[in-house]
Amino acid sequence: MSRQVNIGGVTVGGGAPVRVQSMTTTPTSDVAATLAQIGRLREAGCEIVRVAVRGEEDAAALWAVKQAAGIPVVADIHFSSKLAVLAIENGADKVRINPGNIGTEADIRRVADCIRAHKIPVRVGANTGSIEKHFLEKYGRSAAALVESALYNVGILEKYGVSDIVISVKASSVPLTVEAYRLLAKRADYPLHVGVTEAGTRESGIVKSSVGIGALLLDGIGDTVRVSLTDDPVEEIYAAERILRACGLRKDYVEVVSCPTCGRCEWESMRLAQEVEKRVFGIRKRAKLAVMGCVVNGPGEASDCDLGIAGGKDKCVLFRHGEPCRTVAAADARAEFLKEAEALLCGKEKDER
Numbered sequence: 001m002s003r004q005v006n007i008g009g010v011t012v013g014g015g016a017p018v019r020v021q022s023m024t025t026t027p028t029s030d031v032a033a034t035l036a037q038i039g040r041l042r043e044a045g046c047e048i049v050r051v052a053v054r055g056e057e058d059a060a061a062l063w064a065v066k067q068a069a070g071i072p073v074v075a076d077i078h079f080s081s082k083l084a085v086l087a088i089e090n091g092a093d094k095v096r097i098n099p100g101n102i103g104t105e106a107d108i109r110r111v112a113d114c115i116r117a118h119k120i121p122v123r124v125g126a127n128t129g130s131i132e133k134h135f136l137e138k139y140g141r142s143a144a145a146l147v148e149s150a151l152y153n154v155g156i157l158e159k160y161g162v163s164d165i166v167i168s169v170k171a172s173s174v175p176l177t178v179e180a181y182r183l184l185a186k187r188a189d190y191p192l193h194v195g196v197t198e199a200g201t202r203e204s205g206i207v208k209s210s211v212g213i214g215a216l217l218l219d220g221i222g223d224t225v226r227v228s229l230t231d232d233p234v235e236e237i238y239a240a241e242r243i244l245r246a247c248g249l250r251k252d253y254v255e256v257v258s259c260p261t262c263g264r265c266e267w268e269s270m271r272l273a274q275e276v277e278k279r280v281f282g283i284r285k286r287a288k289l290a291v292m293g294c295v296v297n298g299p300g301e302a303s304d305c306d307l308g309i310a311g312g313k314d315k316c317v318l319f320r321h322g323e324p325c326r327t328v329a330a331a332d333a334r335a336e337f338l339k340e341a342e343a344l345l346c347g348k349e350k351d352e353r
Contacts, residue, residue: 008072008093013191021048028058059086066091081107112160121164126150143180170197194222254280
């Protein structure tokens with residue numbers, strides 16, 4: 001089990017739930033726009049948010065952003081120890097730096113002293129684009145190079161007394177990313193921030209991230225995740241939630257199972273499945289619904305579901321835990337199933353209260 005760090009009241013590692021994070025795309029100095037985006041991210045399920053600190057205006061704006069964000073704020077800093085210190089002094093709950101590009105050893109020590117004084121964690125991130133030359137020469141563009149680079153930079157911070165550290169070793173290659181994290185997990189017990197960097201646009205990025213992050217989470221590797229997409233960052237949160245659910249790491253949600261349909265399907269099951277999934281995505285309750293195309297496998301495949309439906313050309317059967325409860329006309333199937341689902345989920349809500 002990894003160590004645990006505290007990021008603005010949110011625990012990461014050490015048996016805590018895997019945390020979901022994203023990064024804003026707004027100029028941090030535009031406080032209103034940044035807070036508006038953070039609000040949308042938080043509503044979608046984001047637990048930690050990172051913001052870019054490109055200059056002193058961004059660092060100064062962190063104070064106002066932090067006061068109203070509602071979730072921990074991480075300052076992303078490169079090339080300037082002065083900006084790192086300003087960001088910490090203006091309330092950053094965590095900083096993301098690369099000691100290799102932050103300046104001289106005196107600069108690194110200055111940042112380390114500030115981190116310790118404010119009792120915040122730091123993430124050290126190694127990407128394939130930022131590996132030190134001597135590691136590239138020794139190992140090539142490889143998992144070993146990524147891990148050695150990350151641990152080398154961790155060692156610099158440790159030298160100056162910093163121990164609340166999160167590590168990442170990302171590549172745009174899924175196999176390389178997975179190999180690097182597996183190697184790192186054997187060599188360090190710091191919490192790991194996992195993700196596939198520069199994964200791409202929404203569709204390809206979600207596939208690459210699901211394969212890479214999912215493989216690691218199923219290995220028990222990863223304490224916080226970011227799905228990196230060239231898209232609205234809210235889509236990153238939706239994708240991360242789905243990955244965590246698929247890996248069995250989120251239980252408080254409504255799972256929707258549905259068959260792919262085939263030539264036997266004679267009613268609009270696909271459209272209903274899509275609608276149901278959209279309606280229940282944000283509901284934080286444990287339940288399972290099934291929308292099945294026909295009765296060949298319907299009730300049997302969904303025997304562990306709280307509510308299901310399967311049908312034919314003229315009629316559909318509603319069932320609970322695999323047992324038929326009533327038959328409805330196919331034309332009324334959508335309305336009847338949605339009514340039953342609403343009653344079921346509202347009933348669960350009353351029980352939980």
